[in-house]
Amino acid sequence: MSLDKNLLSKLAVGDKHGEDSPYFDGWKAYDNNPFHPEHNPQGVIQMGLAENQLCSDLIKEWIKANPQASICTAEGIDGFSDIAVFQDYHGLKQFRQAIAAFMEKARGGRVRFEEERVVMSGGATGANETLMFCLADRDDAFLVPTPYYAAFDRDLSWRTGVRIIPVECNSSNNFQVTKQALESAYLNAQETGIKIKGLILANPSNPLGTSLDRETLQTLMDFINDKQIHLVCDEIYAATVFAEPRFISVAEMIQEMDHVNRDLIHIVYSLSKDMGLPGFRVGVVYSYNDSVVTCARRMSSFGLVSSQTQSFLAAMLSDQIFVDNFLKEVSKRVAKRHLIFTEGLKEMGVSCLTSNAGLFVLMDLRQMLKDQTFESEMSLWRIIINKVKINISPGSSFHCSEPGWFRVCFANMDEDTLQIALQRMKHFVLRHRENKKRKSFQENLKLSFSSMTYDEHVRTPTLMSPHSPLVRT
Amino acid sequence: MDLLSRKATCNSHGQDSSYFLGWEEYEKNPHDVVKNPHGIIQMGLAENQLCFDLLESWLIQNPDAASFKRDGQSIFRELALFQDYHGLSSFKKALADFMSEYRQTRVSFDSNNLVLTAGATSANETLMFCLANPGDAFLLPTPYYPGFDRDLKWRTGVEIVPIKCTSSNGFHITKLALEEAYEQAKKLNLNVKGVLITNPSNPLGTTTTQTELNILFEFISKNKNIHLVSDEIYSGTAFSSSEFISVMEILKTNQLENTDVFKRVHIVYSLSKDLGLPGFRVGAIYSNDKDVISAATKMSSFGLVSSQTQYLLSSLLSDKKFTKNYLRENQRRLKNRQRMLVTGLEAIGIGCLKSNAGLFCWVDMRHLLSSKTFEAEMDLWKKIVYEVKLNISPGSSCHCEEPGWFRVCFANMSEETLKLALKRLKKFVVNGILSRSCQVGESQSLKSSRKKTTTTVSNWVFRLSFHDRDAEER
Numbered sequence: 001m002s003l004d005k006n007l008l009s010k011l012a013v014g015d016k017h018g019e020d021s022p023y024f025d026g027w028k029a030y031d032n033n034p035f036h037p038e039h040n041p042q043g044v045i046q047m048g049l050a051e052n053q054l055c056s057d058l059i060k061e062w063i064k065a066n067p068q069a070s071i072c073t074a075e076g077i078d079g080f081s082d083i084a085v086f087q088d089y090h091g092l093k094q095f096r097q098a099i100a101a102f103m104e105k106a107r108g109g110r111v112r113f114e115e116e117r118v119v120m121s122g123g124a125t126g127a128n129e130t131l132m133f134c135l136a137d138r139d140d141a142f143l144v145p146t147p148y149y150a151a152f153d154r155d156l157s158w159r160t161g162v163r164i165i166p167v168e169c170n171s172s173n174n175f176q177v178t179k180q181a182l183e184s185a186y187l188n189a190q191e192t193g194i195k196i197k198g199l200i201l202a203n204p205s206n207p208l209g210t211s212l213d214r215e216t217l218q219t220l221m222d223f224i225n226d227k228q229i230h231l232v233c234d235e236i237y238a239a240t241v242f243a244e245p246r247f248i249s250v251a252e253m254i255q256e257m258d259h260v261n262r263d264l265i266h267i268v269y270s271l272s273k274d275m276g277l278p279g280f281r282v283g284v285v286y287s288y289n290d291s292v293v294t295c296a297r298r299m300s301s302f303g304l305v306s307s308q309t310q311s312f313l314a315a316m317l318s319d320q321i322f323v324d325n326f327l328k329e330v331s332k333r334v335a336k337r338h339l340i341f342t343e344g345l346k347e348m349g350v351s352c353l354t355s356n357a358g359l360f361v362l363m364d365l366r367q368m369l370k371d372q373t374f375e376s377e378m379s380l381w382r383i384i385i386n387k388v389k390i391n392i393s394p395g396s397s398f399h400c401s402e403p404g405w406f407r408v409c410f411a412n413m414d415e416d417t418l419q420i421a422l423q424r425m426k427h428f429v430l431r432h433r434e435n436k437k438r439k440s441f442q443e444n445l446k447l448s449f450s451s452m453t454y455d456e457h458v459r460t461p462t463l464m465s466p467h468s469p470l471v472r473t
Numbered sequence: 474m475d476l477l478s479r480k481a482t483c484n485s486h487g488q489d490s491s492y493f494l495g496w497e498e499y500e501k502n503p504h505d506v507v508k509n510p511h512g513i514i515q516m517g518l519a520e521n522q523l524c525f526d527l528l529e530s531w532l533i534q535n536p537d538a539a540s541f542k543r544d545g546q547s548i549f550r551e552l553a554l555f556q557d558y559h560g561l562s563s564f565k566k567a568l569a570d571f572m573s574e575y576r577q578t579r580v581s582f583d584s585n586n587l588v589l590t591a592g593a594t595s596a597n598e599t600l601m602f603c604l605a606n607p608g609d610a611f612l613l614p615t616p617y618y619p620g621f622d623r624d625l626k627w628r629t630g631v632e633i634v635p636i637k638c639t640s641s642n643g644f645h646i647t648k649l650a651l652e653e654a655y656e657q658a659k660k661l662n663l664n665v666k667g668v669l670i671t672n673p674s675n676p677l678g679t680t681t682t683q684t685e686l687n688i689l690f691e692f693i694s695k696n697k698n699i700h701l702v703s704d705e706i707y708s709g710t711a712f713s714s715s716e717f718i719s720v721m722e723i724l725k726t727n728q729l730e731n732t733d734v735f736k737r738v739h740i741v742y743s744l745s746k747d748l749g750l751p752g753f754r755v756g757a758i759y760s761n762d763k764d765v766i767s768a769a770t771k772m773s774s775f776g777l778v779s780s781q782t783q784y785l786l787s788s789l790l791s792d793k794k795f796t797k798n799y800l801r802e803n804q805r806r807l808k809n810r811q812r813m814l815v816t817g818l819e820a821i822g823i824g825c826l827k828s829n830a831g832l833f834c835w836v837d838m839r840h841l842l843s844s845k846t847f848e849a850e851m852d853l854w855k856k857i858v859y860e861v862k863l864n865i866s867p868g869s870s871c872h873c874e875e876p877g878w879f880r881v882c883f884a885n886m887s888e889e890t891l892k893l894a895l896k897r898l899k900k901f902v903v904n905g906i907l908s909r910s911c912q913v914g915e916s917q918s919l920k921s922s923r924k925k926t927t928t929t930v931s932n933w934v935f936r937l938s939f940h941d942r943d944a945e946e947r
Binding site: 006007008009010011012013017019051053056059060063067070071072073074077080081083084085086087122123125126129133134135136137138140154155159228230263264272276277278279280281289291292295298299301302303304305306307308309312 | 476477478479480481482486520522525528529532533536538539540541547549550552553554555556591592594595598602603604605606607609623624628666698737745749750751752753754762764765768771772774775776777778779780781782785885
């Protein structure tokens with residue numbers, strides 16, 4: 001630390017970037033001991049990273065078949081100098097058109113996006129921050145339904161000074177956001193003199209893996225319109241929806257609800273999840289408010305998409321056949337993975353929140369907590385990382401109001417690794433269950449001494465020979 | 474309008490300035506040798522288009538770099554997923570070596586002290602977020618790059634106080650000017666957090682001298698809380714590497730490694746000017762302060778460099794044979810181009826500040842002004858844009874203290890286009906001399922507005938960041 005605390009800015013010396021949180025211990029455990037099927041089969045399996053590795057083969061094939069799409073190959077080199085100097089913050093027209101078209105297809109062609117409203121940003125990370133800079137001043141607030149993506153704390157608040165007001169959702173109704181919860185959060189904020197500028201949420205949700213139904217969307221739109229506050233919909237998981245309800249974008253709702261003030265509606269998009277290209281930093285701000293489009297575009301100077309990447313994607317995403325097939329495959333492959341994983345968990349008696357989208361599930365381990373507290377959640381989490389050797393994300397990192405929920409990603413590894421993870425989980429869950437039974441038996445012992453001999457054989461398999469097949473699973 | 478933030482509704486983004494307006498005019502009527510030979514020639518864009526042939530031939534010879542392959546094996550998936558804000562280490566290593574080459578390896582850069590950002594635009598803003606709080610100030614020598622008003626101030630809330638440099642001594646930074654700026658900041662109740670220089674300078678096209686660097690280092694040695702940021706994005710455009718002195722070099726030669734000054738000196742770099750790749754958005758912050766590196770790295774999440782681009786450039790810059798040759802050729806071609814512009818201007822009686830770097834010349838058109846005012850400068854500028862059809866940048870957009878100076882770029886067009894531009898300018902100057910005798914009456918009305926203009930402009934420099942800036946002051 002600098003000797004003089006005033007040498008650097010408050011932003012630089014503070015911890016509002018959120019990276020000192022204990023949740024990064026999971027990442028550290030993985031970084032120090034990463035799983036590898038050959039080199040390190042006992043290593044930590046990374047299931048805390050919401051990456052889509054399921055469709056890269058499709059993109060690779062396309063690249064091989066289309067060398068002209070790269071400005072660096074012999075076939076595409078003629079475009080090199082024009083692209084290399086292109087830094088216009090409007091972005092390449094073909095790129096904007098291709099992105100708009102892709103976004104339309106990911107919404108089943110039910111909406112139209114205008115390419116003039118497509119504004120670039122440094123990933124969705126940059127898009128979310130930019131929108132905060134455009135819509136709110138320092139100390140203004142945005143409502144965010146819980147549980148929410150952990151990095152929102154950094155992306156929405158860190159440099160902008162905008163406050164996050166959580167809107168609590170709970171498992172009693174599958175964490176759906178209700179009008180009551182919104183009104184209550186809004187009122188509380190008002191009473192403490194906090195100015196709410198808008199509501200931001202991810203649809204489909206991270207970490208829930210669910211997409212909003214029409215009714216909830218109507219509730220949200222009416223709510224923000226009534227208060228005349230902004231609605232920012234982070235739709236970066238749009239193409240990962242694989243089951244009903246089908247994905248309904250806020251863009252579709254606008255078409256139906258034309259009494260809602262369009263100047264309040266903004267969409268964040270990215271190719272990081274749907275296409276599995278987080279390294280390419282393609283974020284999009286799409287706003288129905290002209291002033292926001294202008295402002296966000298000026299701010300995009302701080303995070304433009306590399307023209308090399310724009311040019312490549314313009315070519316790939318203009319290929320209708322490729323896009324149609326890709327979107328179909330994404331949904332199919334995510335569905336398959338989801339099924340394998342949830343069925344595998346079901347077999348060991350572990351349930352998940354019912355989900356229809358996303359690259360993860362929200363696993364319900366409430367039964368495994370010593371008591372229904374976040375301390376217990378953290379203890380359980382540490383065991384899963386250090387003993388079971390799986391990095392998953394505890395619900396508290398997503399500001400979940402109830403302990404015992406864990407987000408587990410399933411699309412960032414191959415199927416074999418997923419099976420190994422399931423095996424480890426199974427072993428752990430069964431052991432845990434046995435230990436629990438034994439513990440409760442030992443407590444009952446005090447009450448019922450006479451039935452001990454018989455019960456011992458039935459309820460305490462751990463007292464069996466260590467070579468028992470039951471113990472091994 | 475309360476619906477949006479103050480940042481969205483004010484004009485601190487600075488994009489209403491003439492610098493950007495000239496661009497807009499060019500966009501409406503751009504010159505093209507074939508399709509629009511009478512269109513506006515863009516000379517307001519500091520781009521380096523002189524060495525694409527070298528880059529293109531390297532690419533043809535190195536197909537792996539272009540097609541996501543390493544040793545013939547596809548690494549597409551690895552790159553597609555790579556979003557680690559520490560950056561591709563092979564790229565950072567290559568970039569650090571490349572930066573050192575421009576300094577003739579008089580300084581070596583540690584890649585662990587580099588943070589990758591989306592262009593120098595993002596690097597500069599990020600450094601402000603790390604070094605200063607809203608309402609703090611940075612001192613900048615004028616004239617300076619117009620984009621700084623947006624990059625350093627807009628979203629950060631940091632203020633700029635000018636260090637006024639004048640033509641009386643070739644626009645060099647003096648101890649007096651620096652101290653006056655510092656005093657001015659104090660008067661305005663601003664906490665000065667640092668000095669930011671561009672070396673080589675934009676718009677002057679000159680490398681910062683040893684004397685100037687001594688003045689700056691003396692200043693930050695005396696004032697323990699003040700940082701020195703050196704934007705060295707034009708370092709590779711110095712016609713002779715020996716004339717460019719990096720701030721990192723001063724730290725070494727003055728043996729400041731174990732002093733507190735060591736951690737208060739930071740560099741901004743980019744491949745937009747030296748390599749002519751502004752589209753690829755490759756910027757970097759270099760600092761010896763671990764805390765700055767740590768904070769800036771986290772902030773780079775908001776503007777990382779595309780992994781596809783990092784990989785391509787790591788291959789390119791690791792090819793030392795290529796970079797050595799490129800550096801030499803680039804310097805040679807830039808020098809020749811500059812020569813062409815300077816002699817062409819001399820032939821029509823227009824002088825330039827003697828320059829030894831950059832992609833532009835700082836041109837002296839004071840003698841073409843109808844009066845020594847910024848209004849006259851604006852009139853002249855409008856004539857040059859609309860009648861002569863050249864987009865050049867008026868000194869006022871760079872916050873120059875004296876009217877009549879213009880920045881004219883020479884490396885973003887072909888030789889033929891440059892010759893055409895000179896021809897047009899010659900015609901304008903010659904016609905101007907002939908018609909000036911008929912314009913005596915006009916200058917009378919300008920005298921009354923001179924006083925108002927001077928006050929308005931000096932206010933402009935200070936009030937740019939205030940959110941209630943009026944439209945009239947543009």
